[in-house]
Amino acid sequence: MTLLAYGVAAWLFLAGLVGIVRSRNLIGVVICLSVVQSSTYVLLLAIGYRSGAKAPIFADIPSGTPVVDPVVQALTLTDVVVEATVTAVLLALAVQAHKRFGTLDPDRMGVMRG
């Protein structure tokens, strides 16, 4: 189980990086970056997990029940929010790049400057 949880995080991180390096489209780069970032969600949640523990919401379980770590879950929430805003700014940059260079292919952008 340990191998699977951390392996998924590592896999998402590296697969996203491969996507960024191979991408021929800035939108694709942004999407691959969000794949990289999603590896951090998996990693954080995997670290805070306790076997047999409940979700850290005491609305319907008695207090004192063992729960998984709420701090990493709050961190993951922060992570998701920051990822969404970063994506918005990067997409805005992609729009500007397309306006200036007439292409979204990162390889052709430098060539077209002039």
Next chain:
Amino acid sequence: MSRSARLIVFAAGAVGLAALMAWGFAGLPDFGGYTGRYGRIVAQIAGPDRAATNTVTFTAFDVRAVDTLVEEFIVFAAAIAAVALLRHQRGEPERAEHPDDVLRPRTSPALMVVGAALAGPTTVIALNVIAHGALTPGGGFQGGVVLAATAVVIVAAGARVRLPPDEPPRFAEFIHGLGAAGFVLLGLAGLVFAGAFLNTTWAGHGTTGALLSGGAIPLLNVATGLEVAGAIIVILAEFLEQNMLVVEEPES
């Protein structure tokens, strides 16, 4: 650098990175065997100290509220960055004479009916998610996104939205700023009434499980909800305006 050379350099780096990650992950606690004390203490005190049942929200808006304040400012800054990046640039082709002709592809009656039917329920769900942040899964960030979705549904249903040129939607800008300022003001209220910035105890505890419980956590959630909803509407409006109001330059 050619494409294949770049891939070879990346492959070498990626192998090294994978090895480092494997080494690092090997030193982490086994999956399911986490023994950190901080989270356990936070989970224990949420109920007795603040009458909050959602310990994740309790962490985000009370124990680590300063982090959330910074996070709010990240959202705030990102929305402004998007507006700054997407504004009408000098030298860009002028907008169409009659923006409405460009802006309004004909909305199908089915879309209008579904949009109109969804707008009310979506608003209620958004407010519900925001209001119960201290009790059950949800809170300002999640509810704020749903609230922004309401605006999207209304626009999709064909409400006439006239965007003044080069200006983000005023009302969304307003609640965007109001939410960010509200969070800081609620933090200052903690400083004044409870002796510490972002201390949430000044608002009273309430009954565990009741709508008004968890001190100032529900208020902070409302501020966050407004801020997030405003930010997302501003960002979406800017992107929509790009496609709908600026005349496409012919591909060269």
